[in-house]
Amino acid sequence: MNLRFVSRLLWCGLLLMLVTSLFGKNYLEESDADREARMAWWKEARFGMFIHWGVYAVQGGTYKGDQVDGIGEWIMHRAAIPVDEYEQYAEMFNPVFFDADEWVKVAADAGMKYIVITSKHHDGFALWDSKVSDWDVMDASPFKRDILRELADACKKYGVRLCFYHSIMDWHHPDAQAAFYPTYNDREASNPRFPLYVENYMKPQLKELLTEYGDLGILWFDGEWMKDYATDMGKDIYNYVRGLQPDIIINNRVDKGRQGMQGLDKEGDFVGDYGTPEQEIPDVGLPGVDWESCMTMNRTWGWKSADLDWKTDEVLIRNLIDVVSKGGNYLLNVGPTPEGVIPHPSVERLRAMGDWLKVNAESIYGSSASPFEKPDWGRFTLKPGALYAHVFEWPENGKLVLPRMGNGTGYKRIQILATGEELEFGAVEDEIMVSLPKSAPDSIATVLRLTY
Ligand code: H79
Secondary structure, three states: OOHHHHHHHHHHHHHHHHHHHHHOOOOOOOOHHHHHHHHHHHHHHOEEEEEOOOOHHHHOOEEOOEEOOOOHHHHHHHOOOOHHHHHHHHOOOOOOOOOHHHHHHHHHHOOOOEEEEEEEOOOOOEOOOOOOOOOEOOOOOOOOOOHHHHHHHHHHHHOOEEEEEEEOOOOOOOOOHHHHOOOOOOOOOOOOOHHHHHHHHHHHHHHHHHHHOOOOOEEEEEOOOOOOOOHHHHHHHHHHHHHHOOOOEEEHHHOOOEOHHHOOEOOOOOOOOEEOOEOOOOOOOOOOOOEEEEEOOOOOOOOOOOOOOOOOHHHHHHHHHHHHHOOOEEEEEEOOOOOOOOOHHHHHHHHHHHHHHHHHHHHOOOOEEOOOOOOOOEEEEEEOOEEEEEEOOOOOOOEEEEEOOOOOOOOOEEEEOOOOOEOOEEEEOOEEEEEOOOOOOOOOOEEEEEEO
């Protein structure tokens, strides 16, 4: 054999190896250390803002003058609105008061470390300038501003991680679930063209999101329950996304493993980096499991003018603590108005959460599930070197009984986190007893730091 030929063959082989190692990497195989490094910021963050925004905000829960039951962003399905009729609402989507800087500042001041915004919800409307679609804010609405671009810039300014929610289900695309009109969300229906939608539309849109808006924190998929979306597609999408941004985190709805609204994975071979309980918090701590509860402040995700059922500051702050005490993240939603404003009741509540967090940050960020059962009076969070007792119900007799860490009393000192005030404590049989001030310094949650 001619030497030149052999050398050419070798070069070709080398080139091929290089190409597969660069582009053909299987992200389903990852060492524990690499995975830990990739998840580290997310575990530290613990608190994020969900934003549901799109054409459905224009309707705000009403259709032809009637209130439509259910969550606002589902109105196209709930009221069985035909695609061409729904498109007319996009012509009214003109949120002139939208100020990305203001939104991100609201999140940052609330102590939220990441923002997950609907790049596209089930109605398929894209909030960015998508080149593969006219069903986006640039081509179908008079607003003609790339909302995701403006948010990306503001997130950079405030040090908040930008993340995208992206619906796999698409009620607008003819190759996807638009074909199922009037029951877009028919779980048993099938569109033989769905694989074409995945290859020719969903992937190109994902590529735009993953290459034009800088480093993203999370891709948050949803709408994976449709019959046509199969587990091999999920694994392919997972690899595709990480191939474009290797360090990104992807929720478990990219595959078919999620169990209903409880959100954690069922047994089996499924991809996705964390579980996604929706509108619920697991009853007990889940050490070693990564999960994030997403919840609304009222009942809807997307703006609904008639939904005034706001949770109180107390419920929201205690939910955050409850989630962290069980080892999860809290993704709390806002649904901005069609004018581009985060509803005032949401802003007020976020401010209260931010005020509480400014004083008690140490007990939340980077904390994880405590080794103790949840007590009746509140919750524990844990960090190396300190246990934090979040007291919701202040004991009337001024004595709080706590479990012990290790031998003796197990604690070097016990303080009120907000003030540094030292508290007296001593061993009582298997537990310890702490003497508290007469009344609660913080009626929602007073944090004690127990240094061990
Ligand atoms: O974007 C918000 C909602 O619009 C969306 N997820 C949050 C984050 C949402 N999708 N569906 N729902 C809310 C409720 C619908 C649940 C069901 Fe099912 C879909 C019931 C049956 C199909 C998912 C799959 C839950 C059970 C099986």
